[in-house]
Amino acid sequence: MSKELRMIEITPGRLSPGGRMTEVIESKHFKCPYCQGNGYHWQEDRYQEPYKKDCPVCQGSGKLDAVIKVEWKANENHNMEERK
Numbered sequence: 001m002s003k004e005l006r007m008i009e010i011t012p013g014r015l016s017p018g019g020r021m022t023e024v025i026e027s028k029h030f031k032c033p034y035c036q037g038n039g040y041h042w043q044e045d046r047y048q049e050p051y052k053k054d055c056p057v058c059q060g061s062g063k064l065d066a067v068i069k070v071e072w073k074a075n076e077n078h079n080m081e082e083r084k
Contacts, residue, residue, distance in 0.1 A: 012072055021073065027066040032058035 005026060015021065031037040035055035039062035043053040056059035 008068065010070060015072060018022070021071060022071075023070045025068040025070065028063075030064045030066065032064050034058065035062065037062040050059055 008025060013023075018026040032039070032055060035041060039055055039058060039060045040052040041055060042050050044050055055062070058064055
């Protein structure tokens, strides 16, 4: 089975003191692994009649989106590196 690999290169862009120190990266339209992209699972009611129930993971869409938050902060070990 083929697998798609997506890579994100992370480098700090132009930052300024007191400015925005976070970035949000979105990657969309992944097939839901829980329902295999169907958006539902077959269920049976109390009379054993089949019906489609929305997937609890993708909520019936069959797709998932990834939201990656990158927060930039000062290196906590900067004093240790200067001593070396």
